[in-house]
Structure formats: structure tokens, C-alpha cells
Amino acid sequence: MKELVVISGKGGTGKTSIVAAFASLAENAVLADCDVDAADLHLILAPDIKQRNDFIGGKRASVITEKCIGCGKCAQVCNFDAAVFDGPVNDLVRKTYKIDPVACEGCGVCVHFCPADAIEFKDAVNGQWFISDTRFGPMVHAELGIAEENSGKLVSLIRKQAKQIAAQHNKDLIIVDGSPGIGCPVIASITAADLVLVVTEPTVSAQHDLERVIELAGHFKIPTLVCINKYDINRKMAAEIARKIDNRNIAVVGRIPYDTTVTKAQIAGQSIIEYSNNGLSEQIKSLWLAVSERLAGKEVG
Amino acid sequence: MFSRTLVWVPEMSDNFTIAVASGKGGTGKTTIAANLASYLTEAGENVRYLDCDVEEPNGHIFLKANITTVENITVDVPQVDLDKCTACGKCGEICQFGAIVCIKEHVMTFEPLCHSCGGCRRICPADAIGKKPVEIGRISVGKAGKIDFVTGKLRIGNVRTPSLIKQVKKHITDDCISIIDVPPGTSCPVVEAIRGVDFVLLVTEPTPFGLNDLKLAVGLVRQLGLPFAVIINRHGIGDERVEQYCQSEDIDIAMKLPDDRKIAEVYSSGGMIVDLLHQCKKHFAELLDYLECAKEKLNEKRRLRI
Ligand code: SF4
Ligand code: SF4
Ligand code: SF4
Ligand code: SF4
Numbered sequence: 211m212k213e214l215v216v217i218s219g220k221g222g223t224g225k226t227s228i229v230a231a232f233a234s235l236a237e238n239a240v241l242a243d244c245d246v247d248a249a250d251l252h253l254i255l256a257p258d259i260k261q262r263n264d265f266i267g268g269k270r271a272s273v274i275t276e277k278c279i280g281c282g283k284c285a286q287v288c289n290f291d292a293a294v295f296d297g298p299v300n301d302l303v304r305k306t307y308k309i310d311p312v313a314c315e316g317c318g319v320c321v322h323f324c325p326a327d328a329i330e331f332k333d334a335v336n337g338q339w340f341i342s343d344t345r346f347g348p349m350v351h352a353e354l355g356i357a358e359e360n361s362g363k364l365v366s367l368i369r370k371q372a373k374q375i376a377a378q379h380n381k382d383l384i385i386v387d388g389s390p391g392i393g394c395p396v397i398a399s400i401t402a403a404d405l406v407l408v409v410t411e412p413t414v415s416a417q418h419d420l421e422r423v424i425e426l427a428g429h430f431k432i433p434t435l436v437c438i439n440k441y442d443i444n445r446k447m448a449a450e451i452a453r454k455i456d457n458r459n460i461a462v463v464g465r466i467p468y469d470t471t472v473t474k475a476q477i478a479g480q481s482i483i484e485y486s487n488n489g490l491s492e493q494i495k496s497l498w499l500a501v502s503e504r505l506a507g508k509e510v511g
Numbered sequence: 512m513f514s515r516t517l518v519w520v521p522e523m524s525d526n527f528t529i530a531v532a533s534g535k536g537g538t539g540k541t542t543i544a545a546n547l548a549s550y551l552t553e554a555g556e557n558v559r560y561l562d563c564d565v566e567e568p569n570g571h572i573f574l575k576a577n578i579t580t581v582e583n584i585t586v587d588v589p590q591v592d593l594d595k596c597t598a599c600g601k602c603g604e605i606c607q608f609g610a611i612v613c614i615k616e617h618v619m620t621f622e623p624l625c626h627s628c629g630g631c632r633r634i635c636p637a638d639a640i641g642k643k644p645v646e647i648g649r650i651s652v653g654k655a656g657k658i659d660f661v662t663g664k665l666r667i668g669n670v671r672t673p674s675l676i677k678q679v680k681k682h683i684t685d686d687c688i689s690i691i692d693v694p695p696g697t698s699c700p701v702v703e704a705i706r707g708v709d710f711v712l713l714v715t716e717p718t719p720f721g722l723n724d725l726k727l728a729v730g731l732v733r734q735l736g737l738p739f740a741v742i743i744n745r746h747g748i749g750d751e752r753v754e755q756y757c758q759s760e761d762i763d764i765a766m767k768l769p770d771d772r773k774i775a776e777v778y779s780s781g782g783m784i785v786d787l788l789h790q791c792k793k794h795f796a797e798l799l800d801y802l803e804c805a806k807e808k809l810n811e812k813r814r815l816r817i
Binding site: 429447476 | 536538566572629630665669694700719730734735749750775776
């Protein structure tokens, strides 16, 4: 079983549209949306949710108001400024402390040091994750709650579930829509994957981000390919990107032109392959071929 | 809706922090933040631009700042003095992140997992745990023309994004307008970047993906109780659903920047659209009027509070 992760560094390069197109081209794959922060793949794949689960990413503190003696120890030991002197009155004091749930890191230090045993420490439901059926095969995806943390943990969970499903259903490939950035969710998206495909575009910003993600993939020693989307908005820069990454021995396996079909397909809720049969689809098919060959162990470039 | 007839009055510049955010990446958030900073400066304001998109800071591409100081940012992780340690195991018990464990006679730390809560140090009965700074990234400070420029950059392979953002935000002062370039998404780094700001501008695109991510971002700013408005970038490429959504939710649209190949080209090579494209100025002037009204409202609130 192989795992392909599609990432972009910077968002908005067309990563999810390419993943959706791959989903409709792959013969026997499980789809995983690890862009948990801004999940969009479901808008194209229209998953039929079969199983719904709570995601518990960690714990969170909360003050039991009746017990608080207003001593301020919690605020003194909290390194995240999450304990604030702003709680309601009780029988003991005029003002109690309370915990700002958004700021709380769930470290439990205040819980331990509260002299009145007035702080509860409970599992925090940070979101939900789903196992679904789609017209292209099974899909694992999630919804992170608003202002929630632990997205890295959720990403790892989705990948683990996708692997289990792939094993159960004899699927030979997992296609992961990865997270943007170079921080904790994207690290959780790519560690130990078989292949990373970076979708970039010829802009100074995207080029800058591309270098950072390539460095990251290199840091974790994961084989990497690059696809330049909208290459024709700045051909000179597209050529420069290709030259630069060639120096790092990374192949450009696709050059996709700017095409309004991408947005039109999105509005129609279809993958590019389903929506049209124009040159763009052909380009994406040849990109898919190159990626599949590389997954099968052949050198491409 | 605010009226759009007011003009921007320079002496009102002090103490206003605007966060430019977007649920989805690649909506043009940095372009808008940088151009807004530049346009405000042209209008006579003192402006500080703070790039809090520390995983992929791109503000410098547009603002081309002259960096004068670079600061290494560190966080403290535990340093165990094995001579003092009695192997009581208390540090491992309090740590919620598996970053310090005591196996038999031996204490081990796993620095990448540490959240720097300080719990182990506080609990250690033998006073065996000290602090060790580890670098998570850098903050560069300089000038981009008249704009005060601050940018953070996370070290590759590091996960302490919110800690670095917090340090970047320490550079906010109350004698100028601060513009924060917020990382994309809606999770912890975003929360850290927009906490406590005066106003949030949510940049989106009129597409199904844009709308989906905008809804998440709106949920976030509403939960944090921050005043906000939407900016539609590449107006015209998609459909009407973003505007319909804003209308039904009673959300102001502060600016619509048209989809224009020229803007895309200027952007692709790192140029400033307010400098190079005359028609963009008009849009930013409207945005300024809008923000001026938002600021008036805030000042009124501040006065009432005093
Ligand atoms: S440490 Fe406990 S008793 Fe003291 S203020 Fe905090 S919650 Fe209240
Ligand atoms: S659990 Fe940790 S972060 Fe949360 S309030 Fe207590 S000390 Fe602060
Ligand atoms: S500082 Fe906190 S997170 Fe780090 S090792 Fe100690 S207890 Fe664990
Ligand atoms: S708490 Fe202190 S004494 Fe106990 S095991 Fe940890 S380092 Fe050693």
C-alpha cells in the first residue's frame, strides 16, 4: 500500500482540485482530507457519511466556581495567560477566577497546584471525524471545531484510519489532501509518507513557500515531486522554479495552464476530469500517470 | 452599513490594530495587507506591518523592507540535573504531552513535544529541573519606506507556531496603526494572531471553496467576539454565493477587488498593486473610508468604557 500526500506550501494553488481529479482517475484508492483547518475536498466528493466520531485531542481546565477561593495561584502558574480574574461571585469571594477555553493549552499545571481542588480537567472534544463513501471510493475526513487546536493530532488520526480502511478493503493507494504551511499539521501530514507532490504556482510568494516545503520534506527524507499550476501566468518564473528545483534533484512532473474550468468544475461540484474533456484534463491525466509511475517505483522527470 | 462619505483624518491614526485573515490560503490576504499598509502610509498615517504568517511569511516580498535587527526567539524546555534528580517520577506524571518521562532511574526529555508549560519544573521536589532555551524561529525588524516592518519566521521542522506569533505581536505599540498578516486557516496560530485586535478583515474568493472557508473564519471571529468585515478578492471569477451569504448573515463587504489579469501579473512578480495600478487605488480608498468608520465606532466604545 502506498501513500501519496499532495501539499502546496501556500494555499490556493489548486491543490484540492488536483486531489479531486486524482480521486476520479485512481482505480483503487482511499481518500483522506488532512487539510482539517479548511477542509474543502468534501465539496467535490460529496461524501455520504457512514460513521461519525468525536475527536478528543487533549484536555482542558475549567474552574468549579463554588469551590474557588480566589487565591490566584492558577494565574500565577499558568504559562499561557489562560486563568483570568474575571469569574462570578460565590459564597467565599466577590470575584473568582475562570479559565479562557481558547487560551488554555490543557497542560494541567493549574489543576495540580490549585489549593482548593477547584479546577476540573476534562477531555476536550476538539472536532469530529468521519468515514464516508464517495463515488470514487472510501474517504476519511474531519471537521475541527472552531478555534480548536491539536490539528496535528487529528491529521495523524485521519491518516491512521485511512490506512486501516485501505488494508480492510484491499486498496493499494491512499491519496491525502495535505495541510498548508510548514507547521504541526503539515508535519503530521507528510511524516513517513511514500511520496509528496507539491502543487505550486509561478508567483514570488508561492516560490518562496515552495522552497520552505521542499526543505521540510527533505528534513523528513520524503521523496518529492512538483507540479506548477497556472504556469502560463508567468512563464519566466515557471522556468526559473523548474531550474531551481532541478538543482535539488526534484522533478517537475506537471505544468498546468491557467484555466477557468477549474473554478467552473468547483461550482458544479465536480472534479475537473468529470466536468470537462479539454486539454486541461489531458494535462492532469499525464500528471497522474507520472505520479503513479513514481509511486510504482520508477524514476520520472 | 457604514456611510462611505467620510474622509480619512490622519491625526486619528493612533492605536488601531487590524488583522487581515482568510479561512483559505492563497486568497490574496498578504497582497491586501501589504497594499493597505502602503496606502495608509501614503495617506499620512504611521503604520506598522506585522507578518504573523510565520510558517510562510511573504510580506517582505511586497514591502521589500530594510531589516535592521534580527532577534532569535527561544522557548524554554526542561534541563534535568541528573545529580540532583531522585527519580521520583513526578515530572512525567504532570506532563500532559509526553515530553518528559521517568523510566526507572532515568529521566528523559523529548524537546519537540514540549509546550513549555513549566509544570515539570514547578513540581520537581528535588529542584533538579532548570530551563534550557531552544530556538523556534526569528523575528526581523526594519523599515519598508516609512512603514515599520516586523516579520517572524518559524524554523523548519518546528511546531511552536503560536509561541512565535505571540512574540511578533509584542512589537505592537499604541501610537500607530498596526496591520497584522494572519496565517491562513482557523486553528491555534490564527487564534493567537487575531486575539485582542480591534478589527478583522476576512479575505475570500467568490468560489465554493472560498465560501466554505469563509464560513469557518466567520465562526471563529464571532466566537472571539471581534468586529469584522469581508473583502472579496478576484471578484467575478466565481458565483454570487459569497455575496448572498454575507447579505443573509448581515456581514459588511468592505471591498471587492476585481479579477484582473493585470493584478495577477503584478502580484506574481511581487509588485504593489496600489503603486502600479491606478484603478486599485480607488478600491483601497473605499476600504479606508470603511475602516475609518469602524475605528470611529471603536473609539466611541472606548470612550464609553472610560
Ligand atoms: S488556584 Fe484554584 S482556588 Fe485559587 S484562584 Fe485558581 S481556581 Fe480559584
Ligand atoms: S490547564 Fe494549563 S493552560 Fe490551561 S489554564 Fe491550566 S495552567 Fe493554564
Ligand atoms: S515544560 Fe511542560 S510540556 Fe515541557 S516537559 Fe515540562 S511538563 Fe512537559
Ligand atoms: S520530578 Fe525532579 S526529581 Fe522527580 S524524576 Fe523528575 S526530575 Fe527527577
